[in-house]
Amino acid sequence: MSSESLPISGLAGLETKPRPTWIEVLHEWLVTVDHKKLGIMYIVYALVFLVVGGVEATILRIQLAIPHAHFVSPQVFNRMFTMHGTTMIFFVAMPVLFGFANYLVPLMIGARDMAFPRLNAFSFWLTAFGGLLLYFSFLGGDGLYGAGSTPDVGWWAYAPLTSVAFSRGHSTDYWTISLLVSGFGTIGTAVNIVATVLSMRCPGMTLGKMPLLVWLNLVMSGMLLFTITPLTAAQLMLMIDRYMGGHFFDTQAGGSAAIWMHFFWIFGHPEVYVLIIPCFAFVSEIVPVFSRKPIFGYPIMVAATVCIGFVSLSVWAHHMYTIGMTSYENAFFVLTTLAVGVPTGIKIFNWLGTMWGGKIRYELPMMWCLGFLFQFLIAGLTGIMLGAAPFDWQLGNSYFVVAHFHYVIVGGILFALFGAFYYWFPKITGKMLDKKLGHWHFWLFLFGFHMTFDFMHIPGLLGMPRRIYTYEAGRGWAIWNLIVTIGVFFQAVAVLMFVFNMIHSYFRGRVAGNDPWDAWTLEWATSSPPPEYNFAVIPEVKSRRPLWDLKHPEDPDWKYE
Amino acid sequence: MRPHETHPKDQVELPAPTAWPVILAFGLTLVFAGLLTSAAVSALGAVLTLAGCVGWFRQVLPVQQHEMVPAPHVAEAAPVVTETPDVARMKVFRDFHRARIPIEIYPAAAGVKGGLAGSVAMAVLACLHGVISHGSIWFPINLLAAIVFQNSLALPESYINSFHPLLLLVASLLHIVTSILVGLLYGVMLPMFPRRPIILGGLIAPVLWSGLLYTSLGIINPLLDQRIEWSWFVASQIGFGVVAGLVVVRQQRVKTRQFMPLAVLAGIEAPGILEEKDERSEEK
């Protein structure tokens, strides 16, 4: 096969040079500006923090398994859930999605790298250092309670809990500053993705011919540009309050606690759509390939995503239904929140339409995506329940909300991500992931996920609020909490098997070849792993599935698009 | 403009690796971290930041630093192959190609027209009921608008029978929007059932949704639920369905499509149904 004769300088190609020392390897990764290496660094970084965040979740769950447990003190518990939430959102979900975007977008548009490779590296390192700074809080200073200065104000850091009066020491500042630093990295990456998609496409690839993954990452980046700076602004205001005696959120001086909520959620809600849209992208690439049909309704999929992007900027106060807004404000946000369900539903129906009439191959990427489809459906519907404000007056800030968002994040985002791993690991490393281990991973994780997060809805319906380190025995919550906790261990084992699978397959996996899945987008036309320059010559495309056109010259897509 | 392409084909130009981004990032982080630890940290950070800025600047300006990477000759690129070269094809188009029946359907326009027409029929019937049973044309209008009223059950009879401009506005808005939406549905779905579209759209569908409303009206609009007379209501819905259905069916010549397969009627776009684009004119 010709692929072996290509001089590749990626991960698997080092046999043509003398083996480098580990210092040289370290240096190579430290100074790289190659989008593929940076993508891999983002992904590995996120995986490490996934385990860390998972350990924090496990600690939470053990403490909550029985009423009045003494596994950890309330101070430690409060730090754990704050760190778990902050880590998972900012240092797991965002980096891993940026990692995939970084890796795949240039390949899929036939480019050699991102528009600004050095900015790319800079943004990655900012994100990485931000996370390390957050975790340095365990060591830095002695705070008030002796467990370091780790933040304990929840991942939304509501005022005035974060004011100097109620949050002494530097714990809040660690939250603020580490997110500020990584926030600059996020802006850099978003700018880079937009510039890359708009300015670096190969000839023939009009906006209407880009793979959906590219489109969706463009929408995600556009949303980020609008939405991350409100968080930066709020954090700067908080720092002015805490360091310079400002009064933005100082209720004693006439300031407003509610305005922090508005600013945070103006960021916070679009942020969760930023997280899910790249996962929609993975599903939109994987489901067609394994159903052996093109995506159903490509233009509508793009339009629906853009629609979601815009509408989601107007729904934020559905996180604030209980703070005492007027009935008109509440009703407005009910309308916009429910409205977001329409384009989202369209996407589900389009994926359904893609599967319909196909010849579905149940390889691991498709299995994960099928899980995504079922679970995202459920999660979206529990979201609709929360969107109906009066229902949220009961369900809000309870474990029902925790169950809703973990359903969509673990059952949606993580499932789609695992699918993406199994799908693109061969491209990134040149080796297939082991199928047997993969099946163990899937079924264990599926079981653990449902055991934990299906039953987690019930305590919420029975009145259990969030962020409590223990609870009373007589409320009917104990048995459900115990079941929820047990499920976590299945998930942990599954994730460990997955990590082991990746390491094992990297060294001993079956060679993948260029195109193990018989897919249709440009990344499968180059070797696995791709050479540093991606493509020997920049390709030219005529349709949305350039490889389909090559594989089926009598029935190419461009005749019908 | 890609400068890489102007070089000889066995070399590709790529941006050179550089340490300045990581140094700058580290420096910026330290500047902020000093706020949490000590000023010395910030000072060190500031130094690194400055160095990073200068170093990076010189990487990019006046000309970008790059490295040359060997690339293989074009012919050595691996071939693109598949295990399933054959594709199933819908045979529909060929059969109809000669019959010259217009395949194009315009569901949206027909649907909107149908919905609006149907809305008139429904409104006439409802207001007729209002005049006959309660002596007031405003009766059904106000009942509809009461969907947003809190405590609507406490409204007195005289209020419900009199004219209120705001309620008229709300009711009209709801009425027209819903009629257009349902009309759109008719425009889209009736052509898929070319044999008996009027029975479906004029009778079955209205009765179905009236049934749904019967179970849920108590929570949706309690005042309407209390005052509604179901026989008149179902009649007005059937009025809508028949009129809207007729308009849609007429516009889309649904009957003439009885012999088309469902895939065509549902507007499926696929090779075999779609016309092939001319190779020359395709260029989007």
Add this chain to the structure above:
Amino acid sequence: MRSTTWAVLAGALFSRLAPAEASLPTNIFAPVSTPAQLVHGLSLFVLTVTGVIFVVVFSLLAYSAIKFRRRPDDDGREPFQIYGSDQLELAWTVIPIIIVMVLFLTSARVIHTVQDARKPKSAIDVTVVGHQFWWEFRYPQYGFVTANELHVPVSDPKHPTPTYLKLLSADTDHSFWVPRLAGKTDLIPNHPNEMWIDPHETGLFLGQCAQYCGTQHAKMLLRVYVQSREDFDAWVRSQQQAPAPVSPGDAAAGQRVFQSTACINCHAVSGTNANGKFGPDLTHLMSRSTIASGAVPNTPANLRGWIGNPETFKPGSLMPAMNLTPKELDEVTTYLLTLH
């Protein structure tokens, strides 16, 4: 009528969560007060609608996942390549829009009904002030202050006597949530809120703070006693009285300890020189069945333990250990036990 049949059916569906009161005291599906009941009705409707959507879409997904899998005897050809269908897209856009409209309008009506209800003259007023980590209840109509356990009269649906709660906060954000009585409303400093309840049954209703307010957010519990009108009036009268003079002996010694230690800086006992506002009013401490906002039952042993070192029951609460000698501890406890 129809709504009753429906509610019975829905109740049967959710029978696992239907009230067995003693074991599920904070079940949101067992409302006894109008706001909670209005929310309950809407929630059943929303659950039904989303349930139907779920069944339909789930079935379609399951069907396509099973029916269109590649068979072992597959002919090796790619299936029909379908690009889309504008008609179908239109259909499955319009139907969700209609569903959204209905859900929105219904929700809007319930929002208005609860939030913009007109306050009758017969309403009881309570000002609730949230503190880290306890509840202050002021009854302006009756002129007294109490803490942690709220008493309200039962309300007859035909002649309602609702209780209107004005919600304020002395420090951070809190949230008043007693699921069987109403949805939750937050207490935000510099942002007064209002909510109302009109329980139709007497009894004890439990809840707790539902907005993270700091270390002991978990033990900021709520107890609402709904009483018959006579019982409520009797309770009010007893709360309005100042405590009887303390008999000499340990209790008097305890009162001296109380008044000479920092206790009076934070606590108030009416009729004495203790008028601190930072901690709960202790005038009728013994009329409460729990202390420290539900953290532990109000027994002499617990009281003594609490005063000796609050950290043992509620680590992170804002009452410091008072470093009293065991004798002083006994005396203060005896004194507090006289505060009925």
Add this chain to the structure above:
Amino acid sequence: MTLPQTMPAAPEAWTLPSKGRVAMFSFIVAETSIFTIFVVAYLFYLGKSLSGPTPRQVLEVPIFSTICLLSSSITIHLAVHYLRQAKYAAFKLAWFLTFALGAIFLIGTGIEWNKLITVDGLTISTNLFGTTYYSLVGLHASHVTGGLIALGIVLALALAGKVNEKHEHHLDVLSLYWHFVDAVWVVVFTVVYVIGR
């Protein structure tokens, strides 16, 4: 069948927007968002200070600084225009004027703040007005400062003769940033000195 790989000999022009401009526009979007939040905070807190000086009492409309800053948009536009035409002397002059006008603006702000702090006793911690005023104007001033540093570097390089029309593109992108900074000032000015007083 190999990857379609022809770079057509005489292609229909495959033109894409310049990545520098796209990046700068994207960055400007993000910056617009952050300024919007600070403006919203400023407007929200108007009239809500519990004590201390009010805008009307202490703010003087900075007409001169504003004129300078807005004129600098014109000069930078001209500068890039001249560079495109290789009129180096005119370019350097216009660029220098831009830098100078921007510097005057900053100095003006500094003088204004000095007066507010020493004479009126208004600091960032005095009251809500002080907090929101210094934050908003300060945020803008920091952006002006960043811009001035960039302008200054270009000026130094230009005076050293190292700038030619090959760099026109970069300077065009930089001028976009400068126009943005000016546009923000229009908004800030309106909100703080017109609406707010």
